[in-house]
Amino acid sequence: xxxxxxxxxxxxxxxxxxRKVLTLELPPGASLSENELAAALGVSRTPVRESLxxxxxxxxxxxxxxxxxxxxxxxxxRVADAQFLREAVELAAxxxxxxxxxxxxxxxxxxxxxxxxxxxxxxxRFFALDEAFHHGLLRLSGHGRAWSTVVAAKGHLxxxxxxxxxxxxGVGRFVDEHHAILDAVVSGDISSARDSLRSHLRAVFDDxxxxxxxxxxxxxxxxxxxPVRRSIAVWE
Amino acid sequence: xxxxxxxxxxxxxxxxxxRKVLTLELPPGASLSENELAAALGVSRTPVRESLxxxxxxxxxxxxxxxxxxxxxxxxxRVADAQFLREAVELAAxxxxxxxxxxxxxxxxxxxxxxxxxxxxxxxRFFALDEAFHHGLLRLSGHGRAWSTVVAAKGHLxxxxxxxxxxxxGVGRFVDEHHAILDAVVSGDISSARDSLRSHLRAVFDDxxxxxxxxxxxxxxxxxxxPVRRSIAVWE
DNA sequence: TGGACGCTGCTTACATACAAGACCTGCCAC
DNA sequence: GTGGCAGGTCTTGTATGTAAGCAGCGTCCA
Numbered sequence: 001x002x003x004x005x006x007x008x009x010x011x012x013x014x015x016x017x018x019r020k021v022l023t024l025e026l027p028p029g030a031s032l033s034e035n036e037l038a039a040a041l042g043v044s045r046t047p048v049r050e051s052l053x054x055x056x057x058x059x060x061x062x063x064x065x066x067x068x069x070x071x072x073x074x075x076x077x078r079v080a081d082a083q084f085l086r087e088a089v090e091l092a093a094x095x096x097x098x099x100x101x102x103x104x105x106x107x108x109x110x111x112x113x114x115x116x117x118x119x120x121x122x123x124x125r126f127f128a129l130d131e132a133f134h135h136g137l138l139r140l141s142g143h144g145r146a147w148s149t150v151v152a153a154k155g156h157l158x159x160x161x162x163x164x165x166x167x168x169x170g171v172g173r174f175v176d177e178h179h180a181i182l183d184a185v186v187s188g189d190i191s192s193a194r195d196s197l198r199s200h201l202r203a204v205f206d207d208x209x210x211x212x213x214x215x216x217x218x219x220x221x222x223x224x225x226x227p228v229r230r231s232i233a234v235w236e
Numbered sequence: 237x238x239x240x241x242x243x244x245x246x247x248x249x250x251x252x253x254x255r256k257v258l259t260l261e262l263p264p265g266a267s268l269s270e271n272e273l274a275a276a277l278g279v280s281r282t283p284v285r286e287s288l289x290x291x292x293x294x295x296x297x298x299x300x301x302x303x304x305x306x307x308x309x310x311x312x313x314r315v316a317d318a319q320f321l322r323e324a325v326e327l328a329a330x331x332x333x334x335x336x337x338x339x340x341x342x343x344x345x346x347x348x349x350x351x352x353x354x355x356x357x358x359x360x361r362f363f364a365l366d367e368a369f370h371h372g373l374l375r376l377s378g379h380g381r382a383w384s385t386v387v388a389a390k391g392h393l394x395x396x397x398x399x400x401x402x403x404x405x406g407v408g409r410f411v412d413e414h415h416a417i418l419d420a421v422v423s424g425d426i427s428s429a430r431d432s433l434r435s436h437l438r439a440v441f442d443d444x445x446x447x448x449x450x451x452x453x454x455x456x457x458x459x460x461x462x463p464v465r466r467s468i469a470v471w472e
Numbered sequence: 473t474g475g476a477c478g479c480t481g482c483t484t485a486c487a488t489a490c491a492a493g494a495c496c497t498g499c500c501a502c
Numbered sequence: 503g504t505g506g507c508a509g510g511t512c513t514t515g516t517a518t519g520t521a522a523g524c525a526g527c528g529t530c531c532a
Contacts, residue, residue: 246485281486
């Protein structure tokens with residue numbers, strides 16, 4: 001594939017596919033044929049297959065034995081599960097925030113928020129910054145390693161969110177909330193920080209729910225029905 | 237392998253290996269050669285390899301490229317992470333317990349507790365009942381699907397616990413706590429149920445910590461050091 | 473017209489062959 | 503004795519071959 005030899009092909013394939021699924025470049029229902037993906041990515045079926053298995057475990061892909069693999073539908077139930085998990089972890093972490101905050105992490109969070117204010121922020125950049133911000137919050141309480149669990153949940157949330165949010169219009173509100181959370185943390189008002197974080201996470205979820213009501217056709221029950229074969233173009 | 241053809245070989249291999257790791261039948265540091273496992277299980281390397289990848293994602297196995305795969309060390313840091321995650325999820329679920337409880341689930345939980353009281357309870361049976369009990373509690377709040385996340389965490393906790401707990405001596409206390417939790421839930425005192433559940437989970441964790449202090453050699457930092465090749469017999 | 477049946481082409485599941493790197497061991501030079 | 507190098511053998515990573523199952527479509531028959 002031409003990438004540095006320090007990374008396995010499987011890692012590259014996995015991350016490539018995951019990114020394309022999360023950005024909806026590979027939309028829900030898209031067919032993910034091992035052969036086609038292998039050819040498109042210039043590798044054999046093995047790393048592709050292993051990546052699909054991992055994505056299946058994550059719930060982003062459904063593998064139907066002997067039939068095909070498909071990008072999973074955006075399922076409202078799964079999105080709600082993800083929201084519950086994320087909220088539980090991030091709020092619980094706040095209970096363990098120490099008296100004296102790690103100045104490095106605080107500096108990183110402040111710098112992050114600066115960038116969230118930059119004009120011309122595109123949606124991909126915002127999602128990346130948002131992710132780093134919430135990860136930083138977890139690290140403040142010494143629970144940074146729980147982030148990987150949140151990431152798995154966050155994937156479903158972001159995918160649902162993207163369905164209705166293709167520009168950064170209205171993102172400013174979330175940036176404001178990030179500031180409020182960090183300010184509360186720094187000032188030592190953990191209780192207020194908790195409330196701010198909770199309402200922030202809920203606001204994101206409400207945003208998703210609003211999208212779902214406005215465009216229910218984008219969401220679909222993941223009820224095990226097999227998508228029509230090759231119903232959606234696979235590779236761009 | 238002889239199992240019913242309705243289940244894939246990979247599922248069988250994965251579950252077999254996972255069980256052996258969790259029960260310490262495959263102890264921390266044990267070598268997991270793809271070739272040897274494939275021969276021992278009567279399948280090819282493919283399903284074995286895919287299982288190892290999944291177990292690696294779960295943190296129960298470490299795969300060193302071109303060197304070997306090994307059962308991961310019981311790492312105190314990872315155990316603490318698991319405890320944090322589990323506590324966060326189970327406590328958050330209690331906030332969503334509805335006024336009227338699902339009678340089927342309640343009946344199931346009561347029956348479960350009956351069995352926990354049975355004399356001659358062995359450790360494996362207790363772990364299974366404990367697992368079903370906590371899963372049931374999650375279902376009461378409609379968050380049963382979050383159980384899979386807790387399971388991943390619980391694996392690390394159980395493994396640590398088994399290191400010091402090889403009989404059910406002292407398990408009675410945990411059974412009592414289960415009763416207290418369920419009684420509080422049924423009586424509608426969610427706040428008390430929360431407190432009981434929290435102290436229950438903490439007690440289990442303290443139990444692990446006590447084991448760690450008593451037998452620190454059982455725990456080891458998972459610092460990336462490669463175990464000596466074939467240092468521990470692989471298959472029984 | 474409608475239903476059943478078989479063929480064809482696709483898919484994943486599994487098995488195996490090959491490649492490439494890491495470790496250990498033993499020999500050899502000093 | 504000791505350092506270093508080479509080779510053999512292990513490992514996982516990747517590629518490819520084989521098997522088996524499902525779907526869709528066309529055909530044939532009633």
